[in-house]
Amino acid sequence: MSQSLDAYLILSGLLFAIGTFGFLARRNAIAMLMSIELMLNAVNLSIVAFGAFVPSLAGDGALIALFVMAVAAAEATVGLAIVIAIYRNKRTPLVDEYASMRE
Amino acid sequence: MPFFTAAPEAVPGAVSATDQALVLSLIVLPLIGFGLTALIGRRLGGRAWIIAVAAIVLTWLAAMVLVYQTLFVGAFGEAGLHVLVYEWIPAGAFTVDIAFGVDALTAVMLIVVATVGMLVHIYSIGYMAHDPGRWRFFAYLNLFMFSMLLLVLADNFLLLFVAWELVGLCSYLLVGFWYRRRSAALAAKKAFLVNRVGDVGFTLGIVAIWTTVGTLDFGQVFQLLPEALATGAIEQWHMIGICLLLFAGAMGKSAQFPLHVWLPDAMEGPTPVSALIHAATMVNAGVYLVARSNPLFAQAPEALVVVAAVGIFTAIMAASIAFTQTDIKRVLAYSTLSQLGYMFAALGVGAFIPAIFHLLTHGFFKGLLFLGSGSVIHAVHDEQDMDRMGGLRKRIAITHLTMLVGSLAIAGIPPLAGFFSKDEILAESFKLGFAWVWFIGIVVALMTGFYMFRLMGKTFYGPSHVDPEVEPRIHESPRSMTVPLVVLAVASAVVGLALGFPFENGILHGWLEPVFHGAEETLGHAGGDYQLFGIDGTLLLISTGVSVAGVLLGWRFFGFLSRRPQPEAVERLTQRLRPAYAFSKGKWYFDELNDLLFVRLGGLVARALWWFDVHIIDGTVNGIANLTRSSGGGLRQIQTGHVQNYALGIAAGLLIIALGYLVVVTR
Numbered sequence: 141m142s143q144s145l146d147a148y149l150i151l152s153g154l155l156f157a158i159g160t161f162g163f164l165a166r167r168n169a170i171a172m173l174m175s176i177e178l179m180l181n182a183v184n185l186s187i188v189a190f191g192a193f194v195p196s197l198a199g200d201g202a203l204i205a206l207f208v209m210a211v212a213a214a215e216a217t218v219g220l221a222i223v224i225a226i227y228r229n230k231r232t233p234l235v236d237e238y239a240s241m242r243e
Numbered sequence: 244m245p246f247f248t249a250a251p252e253a254v255p256g257a258v259s260a261t262d263q264a265l266v267l268s269l270i271v272l273p274l275i276g277f278g279l280t281a282l283i284g285r286r287l288g289g290r291a292w293i294i295a296v297a298a299i300v301l302t303w304l305a306a307m308v309l310v311y312q313t314l315f316v317g318a319f320g321e322a323g324l325h326v327l328v329y330e331w332i333p334a335g336a337f338t339v340d341i342a343f344g345v346d347a348l349t350a351v352m353l354i355v356v357a358t359v360g361m362l363v364h365i366y367s368i369g370y371m372a373h374d375p376g377r378w379r380f381f382a383y384l385n386l387f388m389f390s391m392l393l394l395v396l397a398d399n400f401l402l403l404f405v406a407w408e409l410v411g412l413c414s415y416l417l418v419g420f421w422y423r424r425r426s427a428a429l430a431a432k433k434a435f436l437v438n439r440v441g442d443v444g445f446t447l448g449i450v451a452i453w454t455t456v457g458t459l460d461f462g463q464v465f466q467l468l469p470e471a472l473a474t475g476a477i478e479q480w481h482m483i484g485i486c487l488l489l490f491a492g493a494m495g496k497s498a499q500f501p502l503h504v505w506l507p508d509a510m511e512g513p514t515p516v517s518a519l520i521h522a523a524t525m526v527n528a529g530v531y532l533v534a535r536s537n538p539l540f541a542q543a544p545e546a547l548v549v550v551a552a553v554g555i556f557t558a559i560m561a562a563s564i565a566f567t568q569t570d571i572k573r574v575l576a577y578s579t580l581s582q583l584g585y586m587f588a589a590l591g592v593g594a595f596i597p598a599i600f601h602l603l604t605h606g607f608f609k610g611l612l613f614l615g616s617g618s619v620i621h622a623v624h625d626e627q628d629m630d631r632m633g634g635l636r637k638r639i640a641i642t643h644l645t646m647l648v649g650s651l652a653i654a655g656i657p658p659l660a661g662f663f664s665k666d667e668i669l670a671e672s673f674k675l676g677f678a679w680v681w682f683i684g685i686v687v688a689l690m691t692g693f694y695m696f697r698l699m700g701k702t703f704y705g706p707s708h709v710d711p712e713v714e715p716r717i718h719e720s721p722r723s724m725t726v727p728l729v730v731l732a733v734a735s736a737v738v739g740l741a742l743g744f745p746f747e748n749g750i751l752h753g754w755l756e757p758v759f760h761g762a763e764e765t766l767g768h769a770g771g772d773y774q775l776f777g778i779d780g781t782l783l784l785i786s787t788g789v790s791v792a793g794v795l796l797g798w799r800f801f802g803f804l805s806r807r808p809q810p811e812a813v814e815r816l817t818q819r820l821r822p823a824y825a826f827s828k829g830k831w832y833f834d835e836l837n838d839l840l841f842v843r844l845g846g847l848v849a850r851a852l853w854w855f856d857v858h859i860i861d862g863t864v865n866g867i868a869n870l871t872r873s874s875g876g877g878l879r880q881i882q883t884g885h886v887q888n889y890a891l892g893i894a895a896g897l898l899i900i901a902l903g904y905l906v907v908v909t910r
Contacts, residue, residue: 164891172887239884 148189155182167234169223173216180212258324265309266326266343269353269392272302277385284378291378292368295385299364302388306357313350314754321757322346322462325398332401339459344398347754351599352395352531355606356524358734360388362727363519366614369723370515370621380420380513387413391524395531400449400459403532407445407496410525411438417520418512430508437505441495448488455481465538469765472542479543486539486546489532490553497529497583500557504833506580510572514617517572522579523610527602530586534759537595541762551591551672555683558584560831562690566697567828570627571616574698578653579609581687585668588680593766594671595759596752601668603751604660604739608652611731615646618720618728619702624713629698634707638717641725643703645732650699652735654692655790660739662787667747670782675768681782685789692793700801705808746783747773 159182162175184205191201223233230237276298284291312318323346332339345353364384371377390409397403411434419431453459455477456467468485471477493499498506509521520526533540533550540547561580568574582605589598620627622639636643652659655666665688673681707714719725743749773779800816802808817824829835 160894164887164894167887235886238886 145189145193148193149186152182152186152189155179155185167236169226169233169235169238170220172235173219173223176219177212177216180208180215184208258326262309262312262318262324263326265305265312266324266345266396267328268305269302269309269357269396270343270389272298272305273385273389273392277382277389280378280382280385284382287378289372289377292364292371292381295381296364296368298385299361299388302392303357303361306353306392309345310350310353313345314347319345323349325462337453337457339399339401341402342398342460343396344461345396346758348531348534348599348758349395351603351751351754352527353392355527355603356388356391356395359523359606359610359731360391360519362730363515363523363610363614364388366518366617366724366727367513367515369721370617371513372721374513376420380417383413383416383420384515384519387417387520387525391528394528398461400452400461400464403535404445404449407492407528407532408442410520410528411435411442411496414438414509414520414525417516418509420512420516424511427511430505430511434505434509437502438495441492441502443491444488445492445495448485448492451481451485451488455485461535465536468539469542482539483543483546486536486543487549489536489539490546490550493529493532493587494553495529496532497526497587498580499529499553499583499587500560501833503557503561503580504837507573507576507830510570510576514572514613514620517576518610518613518617521576522613523606526579526583527586527606530583530590530598530602533587533590534595534599537759537762538765540590541593541765544766547591547593547766549591551588551677551680554584554587554589554591555680555687556584557581558588558687559683559690560584562687562694563827564830565694566690567824569629569701571619571629571632571698571702572613572627574629574694575609575612575616578612578691578694579605581691582609582653585665585684585687588672588684589668592672592675592677592680593763593768594668594675595762596755597664597667597671599755600743600751601661601664603742604652604664604735607731607738608649608659608661608735611645611649611728611735612653614724614728614731615642615649618642618724619646621720621724622717623709624716626710626713629701631708631710632702633705633709634703635709635717636703639719641719642728645725645728646703647699648732649735650695651794652739654695654794655688655786656692656794657787658740660735660737662790663739663743663746663749665790666783666786667743669786670747670779673782674778685786688786689789689793689796692790692795693797696794696797696803697801700797700803700808704802704806745773746779 156179159175159177159179162178163172166172166175187201187208188205189201191197191199191204194201226238227233276295279294280291284294287293313324318324323344325342325344327340327342329341330338331341364381367380367384371380374380387410390406390413394403394406394410397406415431415435418434419428421427422431449459452464452468456464456471458464458467468477468482472479472482495502506521506526510517512521540550558581561577561584565574565577565581568577582601586598586601586605589595589601618639619632619635619642622635622642623632626632648659652661655662669681669684669688672678672684709717742751797803798806800809800813826832
């Protein structure tokens with residue numbers, strides 16, 4: 141375990157950037173959901189790191205990370221349900237085809 | 244709400260239930276007549292008049308009892324009878340009541356309104372017998388009587404104004420009675436519009452009174468406004484302004500220059516209407532208004548000079564136009580303008596009683612002349628052009644005789660009614676220091692005799708110019724028409740002598756003295772003794788001589804009884820005075836002037852304003868709307884529906900915020 145907070149934050153930032161790129165670049169709805177998971181976990185990593193290195197937080201970081209996991213699970217459930225529902229209609233997982241809400 | 248209770252300012256116990264019932268019946272009876280005739284009149288067919296005439300006869304009876312009580316018994320004292328019916332507008336300290344007042348002035352007006360009104364109703368039975376719309380006619384006529392009685396009975400300015408507009412409405416309805424005729428519809432519209440001009444002034448005057456003294460009740464206004472002037476609460480020009488604004492209303496209703504243009508055109512209405520509304524009653528409303536407001540006008544002598552100038556100018560202008568008109572009713576209409584001008588001149592010089600006296604006598608003899616002209620028109624089958632009449636004297640003898648009385652009366656030949664009232668106006672003008680009014684008045688008196696006997700000559704004497712087809716069918720009118728003529732002729736003959744003799748000290752003066760006493764005192768018109776063998780006698784001789792000269796001139800040119808008319812002499816005179824003749828025949832080109840000023844020039848201004856409205860006002864409003872719409876249209880292109888575009892926006896926004904934060908914090 142590295143003794144530097146910076147290393148964790150850099151890793152977290154990299155993971156978040158990859159997640160963002162994935163969300164913006166991938167056309168597959170499932171892949172986009174996975175990208176969201178990646179971003180959420182990047183955030184989790186930074187929270188846990190802060191919890192370990194900042195004395196005033198005194199380990200609360202882990203607790204918050206648990207909450208984020210719970211919310212992420214719920215979000216993934218709803219997200220998947222939506223994607224399945226749309227898929228049944230459109231017969232495609234590609235979000236390019238989901239543009240019926242345009243002006 | 245206190246129904247049927249005495250107004251507080253009345254003497255306690257002086258208002259009996261009978262008197263209240265009398266006053267109210269004057270208002271209610273014609274209104275009931277109007278309602279019933281309007282509802283079931285059509286079903287009555289040829290008898291549509293029955294309810295209307297019955298209502299007005301009853302009204303006349305009630306009016307006469309009231310007049311007798313007021314003028315002969317003096318039952319209500321100098322303050323008169325005041326009846327409060329209903330608190331109409333209670334608004335804090337400011338209240339307007341439906342309240343009626345009967346004093347000597349109202350009673351004198353009641354004599355004219357009720358009597359001529361009743362006679363015209365009876366006359367109309369015959370005159371309108373063949374008109375399919377007669378039920379409508381009688382309904383309107385009843386509505387007019389209601390409005391006119393309301394006007395003279397009203398005890399505050401607002402109620403007066405309501406009645407003022409109601410008579411205007413009735414005038415509109417009756418002038419346009421034959422609305423299928425385009426000229427009648429246009430004349431009705433013209434009357435209504437021209438009156439609006441005057442009414443703007445009247446309305447402003449009422450508002451000015453209200454803002455100054457906070458009440459519109461006659462008694463209080465006439466007391467508080469002069470007091471405010473005396474204590475310096477308001478300045479002299481306020482008083483003059485209020486008076487001139489009220490006079491503007493009077494000018495509209497009484498058709499004084501320059502708002503006189505509607506009255507001659509109003510002759511498009513049925514002749515009984517011309518007699519009742521446009522000669523004997525409604526057009527006098529302006530005179531009544533100024534006379535009623537005499538305590539105010541007395542405080543504003545400058546305004547009175549304006550009244551006198553407008554009046555006497557109208558008198559001579561209208562008389563000069565009457566010279567050349569060939570429509571029998573139009574001659575009478577201009578004559579009415581001229582006589583109304585006399586009344587305003589009298590009011591203007593401060594001779595209030597002679598003005599009302601002339602109003603009374605004029606109501607009778609001009610009502611008579613109009614009804615007579617209606618009888619003539621009836622006889623020659625709806626022909627109004629005097630060039631196509633002539634020689635009717637023996638064919639319609641009763642009409643001829645009664646109209647002769649009326650013509651002599653309006654010309655001012657003693658001892659008929661017009662002589663007394665007109666002489667009094669002229670004499671008072673001279674003695675009160677308005678020599679110019681007197682002089683013009685004398686000229687007008689000469690002209691009056693001439694144009695009236697031009698009318699008589701062209702209609703009744705000399706050879707007949709009647710359409711040969713109609714000629715054998717000329718007939719005297721039915722009794723329902725001739726009886727009112729005879730009654731009015733008798734009234735025109737005796738009313739002056741009965742009420743105005745001895746000169747300036749007749750019964751009428753005794754009646755009206757309390758009403759105008761204060762104003763005369765304010766103006767400093769001390770009533771000197773009447774000097775028959777001094778100044779008064781001289782003035783009397785001059786005015787009588789001039790009137791007789793006018794009549795003789797008329798005889799000279801247009802014939803009288805068996806004297807032949809002199810068409811060649813008339814033609815020579817016309818040729819010699821060609822421009823003046825054209826000017827008079829063209830009615831001084833007032834219609835053309837108004838057309839130029841208001842229709843063309845006003846039209847240009849209106850069109851410019853319209854352009855401004857369409858392009859600038861609407862342009863601004865539409866511009867804002869267009870801007871919003873087009874910017875919205877542009878912005879909505881962003882909404883692609885692709886979720887990743889939105890996400891990119893969110894990410895970009897987040898990045899900008901983060902970078903901004905870094906820049907701010909690390910600086």
